[in-house]
Amino acid sequence: MRIRRNLAHNKKSLASSLTALSLSLLVPLKALAFSPFVVQDIRVTGLQSAEPGMVFSYLPVGVGGTFTEEQATDTVQRLYATGLFDDVNISTQNRIVDIQVVERPIVSSLIYEGMNAFNDKELNTSLLQVGFGEGRALNPATLDRAKDEIRSQYILKGHYGATIDHTLTPLPGNRVGVSFQVQEGGRARITDINFVGNETYGSSTLRKQMVQTTPGYMTWFTGSHRFSREGLESDTQNLRNFYLDRGYLDFYISEPQVSISTDRQDITLNFTVDEGNQYTIRKLQLAGDLLGLNDELREFIVQTEGQVYNNSRSEETVRRIESRLGELGYALAQVNVVPVTDPETNQVDVTYFVNPGNRIYVRRINIGGNVRTRDVVIRREIRQQESAWYDEARLNASRDRIDRLGYFNTVDLTQSAVPGTSDQVDINVDVKEKPTGLINLGVGYGSSDKLSFMGGINQDNIFGSGTNLGLQINTGRYNRSAVIHHTDPYFTSSGISRTTSLYFREHRPYNDYVYDQDERTYKVRTYGFGMNFGVPISEYDRVFMGATYEHNRVTLPERGSLEAEYTVIPEAYREYVEHYGESTNTVLFNVGWAKDTRDSGLAPTRGYRTSLDAVVGVGDLNYWVASASGQYYLPIGRSFTLAFNASVDYGRAFSGSDPFPVIKNMYAGGIGSVRGYDGASLGPRDPWSGDFLGGSSRVLANMQLYLPFPGTNQDRTLRWFLFADAGKVDTTGSSECYTGNARYGGIVTDPCDWRFSAGVGLSWQSPMGPLEISWANPINSKDGDNKQQFQFQIGTSF
The missing domain is CATH 3.10.20.310 (membrane protein fhac)
Incomplete structure (x- = not known):
C-alpha cells in the first residue's frame, strides 16, 4: 500500500492513524476498573469530524446518574462497533467520566484510475453494498472488501486478469482521498x-x-x-x-x-x-375468477389442443388476458400458467389460473422528468382520466401519443399503490427529454448536379410549448428554396392544429451536358403563403383543410434575342409561357385525411400511417392533384423492423384543352424517392434541351428492413438497414413520353418506365445530430439514366 503525503503537518497523525487502523482488532478495550459513582461531568476529547452528541448517545447514563464498570465496558464496545474510531479509552477521576477517542479518517473522495469497463457511479453503488464509500470511515476490513468487490465486478465481465491497487491521500480535517489503480487486462x-x-x-x-x-x-x-x-x-x-x-x-x-x-x-x-420428453397439449382450460368472461378470455389463448407445447405462446396468452383485464380496470390482475405433464403419454394439461384482484381507480397522474417541456404538453396527450377506472388500453395509447411527439428519448408509465387503499393507484409518467432543436447540414453528390448543399434550423418544442418553428434552406447548382413554417398542434383546446408557412422557391430544370448558363438562364420563381388546419375526428384520424396563395414567375429569354440564341431553353417551358403567361397568381385549396397508429415519431417499430390528399388550383392555373400515401411498420422479433412505404400522385388540368402546368410537375429520383438515381431525373426529358421535366403522375414504393447495429442490442438510435426502391414518373392526358435530346444529355430509353434500386444504409441519432448514409445500386437502369449511388446527410441537434 502506498501513501501519498500532500500535507507535511498531517504526516505524523496519518501514520499514527494507519498504524492504529491496521491493529485495531488487536487492541484491547480500554476501561479502567472502578467502583460505581454518581457522574458529575462527562468529557469527550479527540473528536475531529464526529459530533459530541453522537458519543453521548452511546452512554447509558448522563450527569447525575450512576456509572458502573460494566457500563464503561459496554460503552467502549458500542463506540468501537460504529467503525468510526481506531481507539476508545474511558477513564474516571473525581466523578468525571473522560472519554478519549482517536477517529478514523473519513473517505472524502473516490477516484478510479485505468478503469474503462465501468463508470464511477456503477462501482460507487457496488461499494456501498459492502460498506465502503464517500462519507464512510476508512476501515482496513471494508477497504479490503471494496477491492475484492471491484475485482468481482471485473470477473463478471470476463476480466479474469484484472488487478486492483489503492493509494491513500491525506486531506485536511482528518479526511482521506482513496484512489484505486486498476489494470483491467483483456477480457477472456x-x-x-x-x-x-x-x-x-x-x-x-x-x-x-x-x-x-x-x-x-x-x-x-x-x-x-x-x-x-x-x-x-x-x-x-x-x-x-x-x-x-x-x-x-x-x-x-x-x-x-x-x-x-x-x-x-x-x-x-x-x-x-x-432434454427429457416432448409434450403435446391434451387439454387447455381456464380456472379461477373469470368475471363471467369465460368465452371472451378463451379467445386470447394462442395455442390449441394437439399442438406441441410452446412456452412463449403460453406467456403471450398470459399477457393478452392480463391486458384485457387491465382494460376493464383490474390493474393488478395475475394469470398463472400451470402445465401438468403425463410422462406416460407425453401429453400436458395446461391450466390458466386467473386472479383479477380488485378493480382499480386511478387517483392521480404524475408527470416527471420534463425539464423544458410544460406539463400541459404531456398531459393533453394522456387518454387515461384521473378518478376513473384504470384502463390499460388508454394508458398504452397515452404512452404512444407522448412518444410520437418526438420530444423524448424514453417514455415510461408506471403505477404505484396509494397507501392505505386497496383499490387506488397513481400513474407516474417519466420522460427523458432529448434535444428538439435541429440544425441540419446536408451534402449530396451526383453525376449531374455535382455538389449540392442544404441546411436549416428547426425547433419542434419551442420554449417547451409543444409548438414547432422552422426555417429550411436548400441551395444547389440549379435549385434554391427557403421555407419558414410554424405549427401549433393545439391551436384550440379541442386539439385542432394550425400550420402557417411562407416559402420561396427558385427552380431551373437542368442538364449537365448543356454548358453553364447561369448568366443567361431561364428560371421559375415561386412565392407563397398558406394556412392549414387539422381537425381530429378520432384517436388516430385527422382531417386537414387549408388554402395557400401562390405567385409564380417564369423568366425566359425572348425569342430572337441574343440571349435566346446562346441559351438552350426547354420547349415545354416555352409552351407553358405561351399558354399561361410569364406570371400567374393562384389560390390552392387543399383537403386531406390522415390516420396514424405508429408507436413512435422518432423510430417507429409498429403501426401505420395512411393519408389521402387533394389540391385544387383556382385562378390563372386551374388544375387538381390527388395523392395517397401509406407507411406500415412490422416488428420482426425483438430486433428487426420491416417498413413499407408507397405513394401515388395524379394531376390533371380542369380543361381538356389546357396542358397540366409544367411548373407543377412531380419529380422522383434521389434521396426520399428512388435512391441510386440522380435527383429529379426520372420521367420525361425535354426534346429540345434534354432537361428533366418531371410529370403529372408519380408512383413510388419502398421496402426497408431495419436491423440493430452489431453490438448495440435494442438501441433504436443506431441502426443499419437494407432497402429496395421503385418508382416511375409519367404524364397524364398524353401517351407521349419525351426521351430527351441526343446532343444535350442523350436519348433515354423508356424514361417513363419503372426504375428500381436496392442498397444498404446506416441511420444514427448521433450527438452531432441525425446522420444517414446510404449506398444504392440501380437495378434496371437504362441507357441515358443519370445515377447517384452514394448519399449522406448529417445534422446538429440543440
Missing part, C-alpha cells in the same frame, strides 16, 4: 463451447441460440466472443427457452462449467443438458 475470449446430453438438437443448433460465441469474422467488432458472467446467465436462459418453446417441459440444464487457461485469456464453456 471464448475458444470452445461444448454440449453433453443433447440428442434431438445438434451442438451447432444450440450454439446459435447463444449471444456469446467463439471468434468469428465479425466478433472483432461486436465483442460477442468475449466472456462475461452476465452473458453466460443470459445464454443459459436462452437455451432453456429454446427447449421449452419446443415442448420439452422436463428439460434441465446444469450449472455451466467454465474452464480458464493458465494465462487467464481463454475460456471453454461446457453445458450438460437433459
